[in-house]
Amino acid sequence: MEFLTISRSKKIPRFGPYYRRYHNTETAATKVYNDLLLAADDGDVTALCLLDLTAAFDTVDHDFLMLRLERQFGLRGVVLLWFRSYLTDRTFQVVYAGKKSTMVIVPCSVPQGSVLGPRMFILYMADLADVVSIHDVTHHAYGDDTQLCLRCHAQEATMLRDLKCASRTCNAGWKRIG
Numbered sequence: 593m594e595f596l597t598i599s600r601s602k603k604i605p606r607f608g609p610y611y612r613r614y615h616n617t618e619t620a621a622t623k624v625y626n627d628l629l630l631a632a633d634d635g636d637v638t639a640l641c642l643l644d645l646t647a648a649f650d651t652v653d654h655d656f657l658m659l660r661l662e663r664q665f666g667l668r669g670v671v672l673l674w675f676r677s678y679l680t681d682r683t684f685q686v687v688y689a690g691k692k693s694t695m696v697i698v699p700c701s702v703p704q705g706s707v708l709g710p711r712m713f714i715l716y717m718a719d720l721a722d723v724v725s726i727h728d729v730t731h732h733a734y735g736d737d738t739q740l741c742l743r744c745h746a747q748e749a750t751m752l753r754d755l756k757c758a759s760r761t762c763n764a765g766w767k768r769i770g
Contacts, residue, residue, distance in 0.1 A: 620734035624741070627730060631743045641740040648736030649713055650701040654679045657702075657716050664718060678708065710735065 624640070631638045645651070658676055661667040667675065679702070686693040702716070703709040713736070720738070724731045730741040 615734075617734050617737070620732060620737070620739075624732050624739050627732075627741060627743075635746055636743050637746055639742040639744075641742075643738040643740065645736040645738070649704045649709060652702045652713060652716050653700050657712060660715060660718065665715060675712075679712075 628638050628640070654676070657679070658672065661675060662672055682698040682701070682703075683695050684698050685695045702712040717733075720733075721731055724740060728742075730743065732739040732741070
């Protein structure tokens with residue numbers, strides 16, 4: 593019941609539809625597109641950074657997730673032990689044409705085909721919304737796909753061009769030195 597309490601207490605990030613009913617990649621893309629149009633209507637420009645974490649579910653560090661469940665979400669005792677037992681000592685083996693591969697221990701990851709796997713991934717990535725909000729970056733996410741949007745007035749866009757130009761100059765300089 594502790595996990596349900598987390599959902600009801602709104603500790604789970606509000607920045608994306610994730611695996612909620614009636615939400616999917618189409619609704620996530622529509623939200624980003626709408627935000628881009630609203631910025632354009634106001635005469636603003638938007639820098640959009642698309643992040644796709646490769647094998648995201650397979651890279652979840654169990655110890656870090658356990659710390660987050662305890663410290664950020666307040667899970668303790670039997671509930672925390674249950675999550676640990678759910679994640680640890682997992683194995684993977686392929687069976688094809690009646691032959692079995694060597695069994696491999698899975699040291700990290702959350703199960704993708706389960707009900708808990710996606711939710712555990714959301715909790716694992718929970719602080720991303722806090723980090724980007726500090727920098728006034730709009731954040732949209734669906735599963736392991738993340739969009740970061742930085743909106744600014746058209747007059748400020750020259751600063752972005754200047755920054756890009758400076759970055760190119762620095763890179764060119766480093767290439768000559770290296």
